[in-house]
Amino acid sequence: MEMYKLTADEIMKKDPELAIIPVGSLEQHGPHLPIMTDWAIATELGRRVAEKMDAFLIPALPISTCREQMGKKGSVWMNPVTFYQMMTDIILSLKEQGFKRVAILQCHGGIFIMTPLVRDLNAKYNPDLMVANVDICTFGPILHKEGIIETNTEVHAGEGETSKMLAIAPETVKMDLAVDFVPSVPRPYLNYGSIYRASPSGVWGEPTKATAEKGKRIFERSAEIAVEEINKIFDYMSKKGKINYSWF
Template structure:
């Protein structure tokens, strides 16, 4: 069920019987020479809407711009500050609680959003506003990701490339070799990324000339379909688990 497509009487019926919502969040940022800047929010919205269609839970419109300042050197990247992002997500979530939602899954597809979403979720839980969880699609299926790709890469790599090949016709397949050769296959072994236990980089441009990591030539639409199906299954299972919890199970533990 997609909130923006429904009339208010139908939404009223949903809120009378269910109290869970999926909120997709991504980014609008560079993903190398081969992927669109919509990559993260396309993945997040596609997973959230598919999980909602399969389960009957509510999916909200997507937050398309996130915390992406570390990609700012590449043309077109958009970003907001962490403070702005946290405040916006909190307000959006409290909007849902006004209608009766008390449990939320942040369907996230951008690593830069993770810390802020978890912080918002902690605050919402601490003041008993609602129970929210940050869910990152690739972290739900790590074994499959590792099995499918030898050089995965945390950004613009084959897992995101394969997902976009499956979901859209926006991938520049003729640029996959250029993306691999102009980027870095393994960021964690790249020279200058770590000194004596400290990460010594701040921006994607510090480590990769074209902003991406991994071997993009290893991606196929068939692999993307396997990723999408497996991640959707995990998301539906998470929603079912959360919906089945009694309200008192979702409250903070009492003070010692």
């Protein structure tokens, strides 16, 4: 049960200490996937992780930063500095009402301001508040190694994302339009031109290998990996002592 469906009094009674913030993005996902893809994935994964950890779930944030997806109507972004301020405000509002731990589930790869955001919050507020960030892009190589997905080429709208959408919103997926494309430039080249410069379709990966069954397994395993990672991070932070003036 998503805790945001409860009343404030019911939440008071449960008194959770951990909050989960899934973060998505509204952006083009090639000719075959809807622009809501990252948000839909964030919603599903957030629900699963919050349930496993009995955590307070913030509804997945639909918009973040995605300048690299410019070129066709439908990609919507905010400035990285706005995202930094917005997340700081949300997390400090949680701290003020007694939350001690916040876990961000990053379900869109292009949020590069996430690193200084998390580092600054921990440096300023440890040990009273701990903030973990788990980027699901880092799960790809694990899922590939475990044989859950066949390809290890995905940056955007490839086998993994397409499989996940086939599992949760198949009516939005146009498999007949899916095309594989792996650009010749490395990912950091998204700093030098929109994704359409690297891939004419806006796909970076191999979506034709996607199936709903793979999507189901990806969600199950991703929820497990996310919980393990979050616990590992909080465990590391909670064992820290003070070094001179600093708890960080």
